[in-house]
Amino acid sequence: MENLALIDSFSEFKDDKQIDRVTLMAILEDVFRNALKKKYGSDDNFDIIVNPDKGDLEIWRNRIVVADGEVEDPNEEISLTEAQKIEPDFEIGEDVSEEVKLIDLGRRSILALRQNLISKIHEHDNTIIYKQFKDLEGEIYTAEVHHIRHRAVILLDDEGNEIILPKEKQIPSDFFRKGDNVRGIIESVDLKGNKPTIIMSRANxxxxxxxxxxxxxxxxxxxxxxxxxxxxxxxxxxxxxxxxxxxxxxxxxxxxxxxxxxxxxxxxxxxxxxxxxxxTTNLNLYITRALSPAKVTSIKIDEVKKRAEVILRPEEVSKAIGRGGHNIRLAGQLTGYEIDVLREGAEEDVELSEFSDEIEGWVIQEFHKIGLDTAKSVLEHDINDLVKRTDLEEETILDVINILKEEFEE
Structure with a gap:
């Protein structure tokens, strides 16, 4: 029969996609039922018998025998004359099972059926990949650089699955060449259409x-x-x-x-x-440790506002803040507290921002960059040291010092 060993013609999918034979047969039955619905309007009166061991499939249409000329639904009813061509002793009211040959569906239906089967198998394969990688979210994974785009690196694993490493998920110093092995975590897996999108991150x-x-x-x-x-x-x-x-x-x-x-x-x-x-659960100690390598003199904590006022010796302030403010920002994220840094003796000090009407904002910002945010913290430093550590001219620094000194002389 034409249906015999039909599944074997699709063996490449089983081999390439690791799809088991029973699942392939179930997909095949589903595809055939869709084809029957299109041709006959319904598949309710059809039996599809799948034999995974033999790798074949049979389709039987069940109809009721009615008198000649009384057929109202040719899909569910068959005239007595037509029934007796199948079996001479059929009578009115009996059920007739007739095998449907693959060729009966028509050439165009067979081509559409094949295309539908290919689509269903790919859909099944994508679902398996989605589930596989969904279980790997948050885990380290290694894949090879396949090609490099402007905003992402495309990786392939040993199974040929595509993994995307976007630019913003990379470490700024990352540099990859085709063929490099890359480690990161599987950060997210989503189904877009029927295709899984797997995102890797090295910045998480x-x-x-x-x-x-x-x-x-x-x-x-x-x-x-x-x-x-x-x-x-x-x-x-x-x-x-x-x-x-x-x-x-x-x-x-x-x-x-x-x-x-x-x-x-x-x-x-x-x-x-x-x-x-x-x-440690000791909050004072935890914040102190989080600010390392700076040595903290004392801490005042406001647990309601989640703020910590940290007092340090002047020479420790820049260590607490860190290059680009990285150290204090991370300490705040680690402890969950917004950390304000003050110098010892700063109770009588004045924030540089208070002088914004006399000192330009970009000049104040230059002092902030090196951890100097109060008047006394600037006055404690040598002029030559300030010239070296900032991008300010000596004349500008002298003007600032004179303005600050006037504040305390008053």
Missing amino acids: PIFLEKLFEQEIPEVFDGLITVKKVVRIPGEKAKVAVDSYDDRIDPVGACVGMKGSRIHGIVRELGNENIDVINY
């Missing part, structure tokens, strides 16, 4: 957390817990770690002798500066 804080799990055995084994990770990708990160075993030093275990354990992670992240700190 979870990537750093998962690298700790991969590279540090105590984290992998659960002896050390990563409580929180905050990052400015490629620049700086802070990782709070804890251990329920007092015999384990979580920071020491993560960093290793002379940084040996964390070195591989730092290299993977484009030499990102990683501060590992001991987590």
Whole structure:
């Protein structure tokens, strides 16, 4: 019969897409039912018998025998004369089962059926890929650079699945060539149309957390817990770690002798500066540790407003703020508190912003960049030092100092 071994003609899908035979047969039946609906208006009175072992399929149409000339629905009824051509002893009122040959559907229907089958198999394959990668969200994955676009790198894994690494999900120093192996986390998986869109990220804080799990055995084994990770990708990160075993030093275990354990992670992240700190429920101590390498003199905490006023010696202020303000920003993200930095003796000090009517905003901003945001913090520094550390002319700095001195002389 024409239907015999039909599935074998689609064996390339089974081999290429790893689709099991039973699923393929179910898809085949579904496609045939759609073809029957189009040709006959309904598939309710059709039996489709699928045989996965033999790899064939039979279609039978069931109709009721009616008297000649009384056929109202040719799909569900058959005249006595036509029925007796199939079997001479059929009588009115009996059920007739007649096999439908593949050729009976017509050439155009067969072509459409094949196209529909291909589409259904691809749809099934995409659903499997979607589910597979949906389960991998938040996990580290490795794939190879296939080609590089302006706003994204397109990767392929060993199965040929396409993974997108957008520019904004990369570390700023990342540079890839075709054929490079790239590690990142599967950040999101979505079905757009029927095609899964898989997004990888190397900038997500979870990537750093998962690298700790991969590279540090105590984290992998659960002896050390990563409580929180905050990052400015490629620049700086802070990782709070804890251990329920007092015999384990979580920071020491993560960093290793002379940084040996964390070195591989730092290299993977484009030499990102990683501060590992001991987590604690003591908020004062936690904020103090978060501001390292700066040494804090004292802290005042407003738990309602989630603000912390931190007092430091003048020479510690720039350390607390960090290059580009990275250190204080990450400390705030790590602790969940907005941190205000004050110098010792600043109770009688005046914020530089208070002089905005006399000193231009861009000049005040230059002092802010080097951690000087009050009048006394500027006056404590030597003029030559200020010239070296800012982009300001000596004359401009002298004018600022004179304005500030007048404030305190009054």
